[in-house]
Amino acid sequence: MAADQRRSARRERGLPGGAARRAWPGVTPFAKVAIVGTGAVGASVGGGLRARGLATAVWGLDPANAEAARAVGAIDRVAASLGEALDGADLVLLAAPVPVNRALLGDAALREALGPRAVLTDVSSTKASVVAAAHAGLGARLGRFVASHPIAGSDRAGPAAARSDLIAGAHVIVCPTEDCDADALATVEAMWAALGGRVARMDAAHHDRLFAEVSHWPHAVAFALSASVGCGPLADDARRYHGAGLRDTTRVGGSPPDLWAGILLDNREASLAAAAAFRVELERIERALADGDRVALVAALERGAAWRTTL
Amino acid sequence: MAADQRRSARRERGLPGGAARRAWPGVTPFAKVAIVGTGAVGASVGGGLRARGLATAVWGLDPANAEAARAVGAIDRVAASLGEALDGADLVLLAAPVPVNRALLGDAALREALGPRAVLTDVSSTKASVVAAAHAGLGARLGRFVASHPIAGSDRAGPAAARSDLIAGAHVIVCPTEDCDADALATVEAMWAALGGRVARMDAAHHDRLFAEVSHWPHAVAFALSASVGCGPLADDARRYHGAGLRDTTRVGGSPPDLWAGILLDNREASLAAAAAFRVELERIERALADGDRVALVAALERGAAWRTTL
Incomplete structure (x- = not known):
């Protein structure tokens, strides 16, 4: 890709590429941000911090994506x-897949490299196991950790899917532990707010039950629906002649399987509970249809529509 | 609503409101189009024909929506x-819910009012039962009927959801019977093409199997997913904190339950077959998750992603 094409691609995504930085009112820019895992979300946060002048330098670490993240302007180094x-980072963001973030929290190398005033957060889609890993692994640094989950992402993977405005308008759930330092919590919440996030606090177990229902199991449903059509005998016609209904219903079924296997396994019990609740509703519809019972079928469909039309 | 607001609302939807009409190359405008059922799709087709000067007059018949369809510029009378x-219509479009369209095809009043050169089509989401109703009910007029299914619509109901460009770029499946007059088929296909539709012919039974998979059962899945979240104990938090994944996955779960009960029941066997295929995939994922079998879980998710990422 030529340099001018790269600059043009950066502008389209709103990533910085030499644009003047401006101070953010009420927020002191970080001297050094370290982003571990520069996929779609990590690179978006990096690009967002850079675009808003919220970091003097953003460093990235990623065996697969770091160079690409730098190429799109998401990180500096x-x-x-x-x-x-x-080394010297005052904000560390763990944005690798959930199992990697958990492993990092248990890694002595991280604990030892983390400066005493550095603030540590993550963007994992599950929170209870991450908080538990922090408890088990961070030792004296536990108070510097604030678990975060920005409700924003992409069904596409990697820094090419990054957008510096990904967080703008999105909810960001933070799950502080009892041991959390007040200034660490304030720093992380201010960072998300400066990126345009709408910050809410939540207990980690409640978060995981909620996101099993609104995200983790719905992803499984979209994967299953895609598979039932795409592995069936009419897959080619279905690819050609489907409408917006199937496109939307299955969109997240094109998400990275590895990533989502990690999330589902990490939130296994809550996801299985959501699966059971879904199966009850699905069987209600299927039984009414098999029985040719129009009244029961309308009533079963109403149960979903009554809630969905209030969104 | 004041007259200027109405005009503004019409312009946003692209519906005609005094704009100059232009002839459509190669298509002779219809003298009188009759649209029976002026909900979202019927009103969109009416507005599209009017906007393109493809009809001298568009008449609507609808106990609930006809006046509203006239107010938004979808019909003239x-x-x-x-x-x-x-009376005197050269194109008749049945755009009521599927069971109503079927009943109309068996209605002696329709058969007797249909002129010998009038062309009759429908927009039902199911085709085999509609074609069967035409065979049983139309008598000498059977050759004038061409079953159609435009793959376009809205999860919102009624003429307020109409757009005169609804058909533009959409596939339109036609399912001509063996008895179909060549000129009737040519007229219906030209009409859809003039509205911007991409016309494809298909056997009615094949159509129904395909649309059970790509539309009818996916709607049921979206209703069930909406119900499992919206009737659960976390419904309020779910309404507040969900992300784009749930919004897309459940979008069509806000469709009108009555309408979709009619479609599912009308295509009951194919929908149950699609349900069974979906259940196999869902159970594959759920079992791998329950077993904590990461390899099997990734493989199960890959089955969906492999197809979905090619859309």
């Missing part, structure tokens, strides 16, 4: 190691 | 009866 990424 | 609507 590529770190060669976790130690180099974290 | 409101008929007081089926006889008045069909």
